[in-house]
Amino acid sequence: MGLLARHWSRIAITLVPLVFALLHAMGVLPIGVLQRLDAIIYDARLRATMPKTIDPKVVIVDIDEKSLAEVGRWPWGRNRLAGMVDELFDRQKVAIVGFDVVFAEPDDSSGLKRLREMAQSELKDAAGFQERLTQLQSSLDYDAAFARSLEGRPVVLGYYLTSDRDGRKSGALPAPVMTREALQGRPIAFTSWDGYGANLPQLAKAAPAGGYFNSITDGDGVVRSIPLVAEHAGAYYESLALAMFRMLIGQPTVEPGFPRDRFVGRSYMGLESIVLKQGTRRLAIPVDARVATLVPFRGPGGATGGSFQYVSASDLTGKRLPEGSLKDKIVLVGTTAPGLLDLRVTPVGETYPGVETHANVISGLMDGRMFVKPDYAVGYEVVILLVSGLALAFLLPLLSATVAVLVSVGVVALLFALNYWLFMAHGLVMPLASALVMAGTAFALNMSYGYFVESRSKRELANLFGTYVPPELVDEMVKDPDSYSMKAASKELTVMFCDMRGFTNLSEKMEPTQLQELLNAVFSRLTGIIRANRGTIDKYMGDCVMAFWGAPVEMADHAPLAVKTAREMSQAVHEINREHQAKGIPPIGVGIGLNTGTMCVGDMGSDIRRSYTVIGDAVNLGSRLEGLSKVYGVDIVVSETARKQAPDFAWQELDRVRVKGKEQAVGIFHPVAPAQGLDKQAAEELRTWAAFLKSYRAQDWDQCDLQLLNLQRLGAKKYLYELYSERVASMRLLPFDPGWDGATNFETK
Known part of the structure; x- marks a missing residue:
């Protein structure tokens, strides 16, 4: 009783949907949405249980x-x-x-x-x-x-x-x-x-x-x-x-069938069935209030x-x-x-x-397969609402969130099971929508009240996490705070480096405050895209933003999410340029590098300032890839490890490169489009390009020229193809090198 007294306000707010549901059931305040939902439930159940067999009679x-x-x-x-x-x-x-x-x-x-x-x-x-x-x-x-x-x-x-x-x-x-x-x-x-x-x-x-x-x-x-x-x-x-x-x-003759149950009072004026009577034989066909x-x-x-x-x-x-x-x-x-x-x-x-x-x-x-909504369905609905509604109102405030979810799901499951059994076993079509909506609303109100009124300690914990972890992931972490730690750990993550290009020229033509306003607007838009795709903003470095996926909240699809984010950011920059063009502002460019690999992630820094960040060779490679985007004339460069984890995209291989500080060559790729959205011409272009790279790495320069010509016939005009055309022309002057692995070496960062 003490617990109930302490939670009386939470119980009262949970009873609100029960009151409205009872008014609806008794016809005092009919709610059209519930009536329509009952019809939808009946139709769906009818379609699911139809025999779908031919009646030979x-x-x-x-x-x-x-x-x-x-x-x-x-x-x-x-x-x-x-x-x-x-x-x-x-x-x-x-x-x-x-x-x-x-x-x-x-x-x-x-x-x-x-x-x-x-x-x-x-x-x-x-x-x-x-x-x-x-x-x-x-x-x-x-x-x-x-x-x-x-x-x-x-x-x-x-x-x-x-x-x-x-x-x-x-x-x-x-x-x-x-x-x-x-x-x-x-x-x-x-x-x-x-x-x-x-x-x-x-x-x-x-x-x-x-x-x-x-x-x-x-x-x-x-x-x-x-x-x-x-x-x-x-x-x-x-x-x-x-x-x-x-x-x-x-x-047989037709007679009205009145209730004969001793529990039904004599004052009941309804009709229960139509009775077909022939001698001593009686067949009762149940009917609803409209017969x-x-x-x-x-x-x-x-x-x-x-x-x-x-x-x-x-x-x-x-x-x-x-x-x-x-x-x-x-x-x-x-x-x-x-x-x-x-x-x-x-x-x-x-x-x-x-x-x-x-x-x-x-x-x-x-x-003998007949269905009817009896006129006593109103009484059934009232009883079901009272039992389930009062049970939820007095139990939910006393339970933890997990148990409350299980109890609510159990109540809904029992309502479904009882309704289905009455339908299949007795042909009775009883209302269900009001009880379902009441249970769902009671649970939602109870949990909302608990969150906004009784969860101050959790919100204080969220504020503490918020000093380390990006706000967009705080809500998810608060659900199970014991599972998260700021201690450094090695995890496979995907890191992104995004560099804005063209701001140096803009700085010469715009006032500092105007440039600041412009840069803030661009970063706000791109940051929103990263947050919408569950990315963690690591830091801003001048006109560059760094982000990663997979920590602190683990996610199996961190690579596909990062690729999706990069494509949306590139599209957003194109939209920004269209807006700038209308205002007479010069366009800006973007270079994005993505890499997936094992990184050290955690709370790092000094006693004065700390941040939740990632470090390691995989992070450095991501930074190098961002710089290569300009070399190959694309806005997104993705490592082979990230590409393998994002199979839902169509990819164009750019090259195999050996960046500064890495002896092993890595493949680099550009996401062309979602795999399902690739048109025939683009698919043919990718196949031709793959054939070109095969010939290029085999040092078959004549075949390379043929494939480049095929790309021209397809109407494909990219800086990438011009770059390789120049490479082929210069490589022709060199003798065949059996030790060449087809990789391009980059000595600068």
Whole structure:
């Protein structure tokens, strides 16, 4: 209790995100970002757990582009549809057919209507015409032919419910599956519509059942659910998928499923499920607060999605399928043709066929694989928030940073695991975003408070380190101060020397204060680049800056970081020159030398002044390489040891040199570009240059001239090539030297 009392303010600030999360969960202060995040989590989990296998029970007869091209534009003549229905039941022996289309208008394509008008007007006295019309009436009445094909067969016709200003109604609705009295006065939030577009009465009477094919579009424009039962004019109608499923299992009655758990009070007015009852058999289908179910998508969708077999409608009308190919299949007739506007945005695809959403629901009902967000999800969310939020609020202030991280990660992992288990084992889609964001925010606030208010001793330690170590690395060192020491040690590091050129001429034309301001501005810009790439600034020497990588904070990629820094510094100088040109200031140049090797690093100096620096032969070589940049006409010279550790760059070898104080020759290189960004012409130039160096070291001067000519043809104009052209010309005058190793000797620093 004493610890809690000491940290009460830290506990209080950690409770702030819990309060906001609870207000969101209870609907007092809905937070749109959390709602959207919950949708994203659900979509990602759904995609990750989809079977992505074909369901052999369900087949989609597709009025596709091929069918429209072969049969003609939609709508087709009802005689052709009657023939397709006969084909499905007589030759293919399917179990059931559902239409994800509506037949709201009479089919007058046969001309029968006009013939009847003529029989009543200009040809009413033509006995032969009247007699022939009587004979043809049966074959020309396409709606009657379609109705006859539906009678006595397991067919479900689709229709749509709608809401508009006028509440328009057309066609004949099927009988409702449930009445208001069955709800026992409970105010269930059914999805409700005031109008509909249904099938012709003649067809609705012939078909044994009908179901609406409406879906629910969420606020982000995505279809995730379908209402199983919806309300219109005080009566309750079933969806196309539910109607087909009921017909398949023997037409059980539909009843509301109220909670029967003894822990649920009698005052609870919600609906838990839709119950299909047949004798003593009961099947409860869980639904959400809108009496809807989430679509259990099987895969990406479409004819190539791998979830359902698609059959082109034209193959049926043309009787091209072998007899019995679809025996005992559940058939849905719909369309994927873009022009017929039955494509939806879903969690698994942005152009998902509407007919396949119903196929997924039927498949899920048949397999018992259904998902729902129950209306008690609010209570679950509140309980989860309270338990996890209070645990974090009272535990985090008492724990070290490392343990606090582990506890927070553990809480988040438990939240994920519980949510995933409920989804996979019970088909329950529970909210997760509020708990995750609350846990993350509680941790962030707790750690921030601990840092800014309770970490004075650490900041004092940081100030002490800051007298030796560059500020940009202090924050990282403070995390584990015991791991760092200022004692000298030998380490493999990468050192950089960068010399500004042109300041001597500027000093003759500018006032000292102006030159100082200019030099400070340039160094500030270059220092920022070094710091951004985790480099340690060693010292400034006139118009030269020295830096190194790999200490005091160890880093495996110290060489690549140094090369990247050098390239960015060179580009920055070019940008500075463009700015100077606009101001009339002469341009400046840059020479950079990089070397990787073993160096002595530590706190060195006198009792009066000390600095954290590097010394050794490897450092001296880096300084020599900086001086060679001017000789070879490049701004960056890199040693072979550094080049080997930076394979992500394309390199041009400059030479093998023997600098003052070193007997062994070293290779020197220039970074041309990132390896992935090298164009074909530059790659060809590097290959030609490599061939030149090979000939140069073999003292094959004719071949050298050839390769230099090839470089000219490639349009490559560099001072480097002019330098070697002069060398070749002078070397021709000398006899062949078998002892020459191809290296260039430099006796000056």
